[in-house]
Amino acid sequence: METVDITYTKKRVPLIRRGKFNSPVWLNLLYVPTILLLLIFILYPLLNGIKISFTSWDGFSQDWKWFGFGNYRRMLGEQDVWIVIKNTFIYGIGSTIFQNIIGLMYALFLNHKMRTAGIAKTIIYLPVIISPLIMGYIWYFFFQYNGGAINDIIHVFQKESIDLLANAKINVWIITFVNTYQFLGIAMIIFLAGLQTIPKDYYEAADIDGASAFSKFKHVTLPLLSPAITISVVLNLIGGLRLYDVIMSLTKGGPGFASSSLSSYMYRQYFTRQDAGFASSIGILMFVFISVISLTALYLLRKRELEL
DSSP states (O other): OOOOOOOOOOOOOOOOOOOGGGSHHHHGGGGHHHHHHHIIIIIHHHHHHHHHTTBOOOSSSSOOOBOTTHHHHHHHHOHHHHHHHHHHHHHHHHHHHHHHHHHHHHHHHHTSOOTTHHHHHHHHHGGGGSOHHHHHHHHHHHHOTTTOHHHHHHHHTTOOOOOGGGOTTTHHHHHHHHHHHHHHHHHHHHHHHHHHTSOHHHHHHHHHTTOOHHHHIIIIIHHHTHHHHHHHHHHHHHHHHTOOHHHHHHTTTOSTTTTOOHHHHHHIIIIISOOHHHHHHHHHHHHHHHHHHHHHHHHHHHHHHHHO
């Protein structure tokens, strides 16, 4: 019987040589487009706004008269500016509190296995994809004085109509409610994602120890949800502090400046009063205001995460 000699020939696999374009130096060049976009669309407008805030420019003419700190002194001396700052604080803090509390409640409810959970999530999140300006006009038909749905209900009881949007003590909270209604879906999604990452072993251990539902929520759920709470609070806080669209569609900042935020007040100063210099100083104030509050909240919440 003949033997067959089988020999295997090893093919030499060519090594993939690392080219110079794969080096870290060349890979860092991929950051250049992003840096250029940040410089063009963020840093340059910010620096240009700071320059304009020291002038008396009207926004249209070619005359640039140096005004120094006059716009900032005027800003601190006007009573309307303090009202606007108070309103901005209410929109930011109020919306953040309501959005996170209601969003967490929805997340806890929908975290259980339900047949209609997907439909419920869609309904709650649906307002987020609608333009805030359109959302404001939708709610305007509920709150308007003539023909509004709420006043039509009031007429059933033979009472006079209430001009809710013209009431300076109420319209700020109406705007806060509309903003909360529209964006609480973001908080719900963030909390749902956080709840689904919590291992069930912790809850099983708590059940063995005889912990109540409230104790499990306080000592297990909330501490492990800290990263999600940080993200949701900071995002909602920034969104509420720069609120603009809903204000313009519901009240246009009125009556007077009673419901204006810093963003809507800046818009009216620039385009209505043609006072670009003063509007720029308001914009710088808004930048500092939002930065300080949001960074402080981020620092405190991150510190809380490390302590837990």
